[in-house]
Amino acid sequence: xxxxxxxxxxxxxxxxxxxxxxxxxxxxxxxxxxxxxxxxxxxxxxxxxxxxxxxxxxxxxxxxxxxxxxxxxxxxxxxxxxxxxxxxxxxxxxxxxxxxxxxxxxxxxxxxxxxxxxxxxxxxxxxxxxxxxxxxxxxxxxxxxxxxxxxxxxxxxxxxxxxx
Numbered sequence: 001x002x003x004x005x006x007x008x009x010x011x012x013x014x015x016x017x018x019x020x021x022x023x024x025x026x027x028x029x030x031x032x033x034x035x036x037x038x039x040x041x042x043x044x045x046x047x048x049x050x051x052x053x054x055x056x057x058x059x060x061x062x063x064x065x066x067x068x069x070x071x072x073x074x075x076x077x078x079x080x081x082x083x084x085x086x087x088x089x090x091x092x093x094x095x096x097x098x099x100x101x102x103x104x105x106x107x108x109x110x111x112x113x114x115x116x117x118x119x120x121x122x123x124x125x126x127x128x129x130x131x132x133x134x135x136x137x138x139x140x141x142x143x144x145x146x147x148x149x150x151x152x153x154x155x156x157x158x159x160x161x162x163x164x
Contacts, residue, residue: 015040015055030057034065035074038090045078045089074098096148103144110137 015036022032037054038046046054051062066088069075074094078087091097113134120127 011040012054028065028068030061030065031068031072031074033057034062034088035069035090038075038088045087047080047085047087049085051088072098073101096151099144099148103141106137106141106144110134110141113137 015033018039019029019032019036022035023029027035033055034051037051038044048059048062048066051057051066052059055062066075066077069088070077074091076089076091078089079085080087113130117127117131117134120130122128122131
């Protein structure tokens with residue numbers, strides 16, 4: 001693998017910018033920073049000490065962030081062979097897997113919204129709004145697998161082209 005010269009400050013600014021985007025979308029702030037740091041590491045994995053050093057945060061902050069990221073299944077904790085140190089690794093196809101898990105949430109949310117529409121009354125303004133939300137979640141559930149299939153086909157075509 002070729003050695004790449006990178007501007008560490010530019011990389012740090014990118015990590016912070018992407019982390020801010022993720023936090024704005026609802027991700028825990030420190031979890032977003034740790035995730036972004038893992039994403040930009042060439043190996044896709046770092047130790048707690050490496051994360052603390054790169055992000056200039058405490059080991060306790062790393063621990064809390066990693067706990068969050070493992071709970072939402074965005075990173076895995078692995079023990080280094082022959083060591084007591086843990087490494088934190090991005091899951092393969094982290095975005096694909098994250099979106100797939102969102103499909104399960106959409107199904108749950110749809111059911112909740114349908115129940116809510118019944119409680120509110122289907123002909124009331126609130127009931128109609130909640131019912132429309134359920135329809136949106138149902139639509140997303142139908143479209144998401146098709147989109148993910150197109151992504152797989154896109155990846156396969158790109159790899160095939162790169163292999164030529």
